[in-house]
Amino acid sequence: MHTILVLGGYGFFGGRICHALASNKHIQLFIAGRDGLKAQQFAVQLGLNPAQGIAIDAHAPLLAQRLMELNIQTVIHTAGPFQGQDYSVARAAIEAGANYIDLADGRDFVAGIDALNESACRRKVLVTSGASSLPALSSAVVDRYLPRFSRLDSIQHGIGSGARAPGLATMRGVFGYCGKPFSRLMGGQWRSVCGWLDLRRYRFPSPVGARLLGNCDVPDLVLFPKRYSSVHTVTFQAGFASSLGHLAVWLCAQLVRLRLVSSLVSLVKPLHTISSWMEAFVSDKGAMFVALEGLGLDKQPLKLTWHLVAAQNHGPYIPCGAAIALAHKLSRGDKLPHGAMPCMGLLSVEDYLAALQNYDIQELPA
Secondary structure (H helix, E strand, C coil), X not given: CEEEEEEXXXXXXXXXXXXXXXXXXXXXXXXXXXXXXXXXXXXXXXCCCHHHEEECCCCCCCHHHHHHHCCCCEEEECCCCCXXXXXXXXXXXXXXXXXXXXXXXXXXXXXCHHHHHHHHHHHCCEEEECCCHXXXXXXXXXXXXXXXEEEEEEEEEEEECCCCCCCHHHHHHHHCCECCEEEEEECCEEEEEEECCCCEEEECCCCCCEEEEEECCCCHHHHHHHHCCCCXXXXXXXXXXXXXXXXXXXXXXXXXXXXXXXXXXXXXXXXXXXXXXXXXXXXXXXXXXXXXXXXXXXCCXXXXXXXXXXXXXXXXXXXXXXXXXXHHHHHHCCCCCXXXXXXXXXXXXXXXXXXXXXXXXXXXXX
């Protein structure tokens, strides 16, 4: 039995991961969060022993000792937002001799995880950050198609969400940079852009259709230029199922850019409530694309575009795929590297999507 503890285990993403792992007979699963009663109730809901739901504060000073008492072998950290967090949970996991996986989407957080590499190697554990759609799945897509290029010049990718509103923590992270500047590589130069601006319309395959997209600050923007040395342009944009909702966020981003509003973080709770109310009236379908441009093996211009389409509001399972796939690998005893690293090169596209096979999620290869 491989013992896994999911922090934030009854939350938006943590609950989905626990649901996927609860049926694996090779995993002893602990659902952890600040509210022990909620954790116990969710454990019972999943058919587990109520004792497998426990109260744990992710940032408690004695976290490592608690992990050792429970003989935890892997920690999956889903309790965001990760923007502004330190690596205390990862350090506690390393001290306890446990692997560590998180779903972080914070650019600096994911890119900086290799600061723990020496201690993770010394304890012979895997520590990986960004085990989510970005950069785990996005980099796996690029790695799959890279052999078709003699030179890869550009990676442009994006996500159009379905109706289901993400958790409050995710929304705080996403709206924290709304209207605020960040840098991305464009034409070989690092240029400043603002979050949720540069409005564009992207047409996803049917049945998703056209969606409005805006700039997002994600780990890929800094990780991809290092991983793919010939690339001179990396962009990422995202959008909402409701065009009206997206335009409202775009307008708010303009107000922040003009310094008429300092931040949208204080509005996250009412925006989350409004998003939840609107779920019944907007599309339950979402999608992701990765567009690659460069020179093919024949030295002629080559452009490839990969898509992933989700229906029935199953899109929120996609960010959970990497953690689920890695957990299954660890429970089987598959060989994974020791050390601390962003979640790139650990999973193939096939590995990732195999973890999502029970959901209405379809790949449209390039």
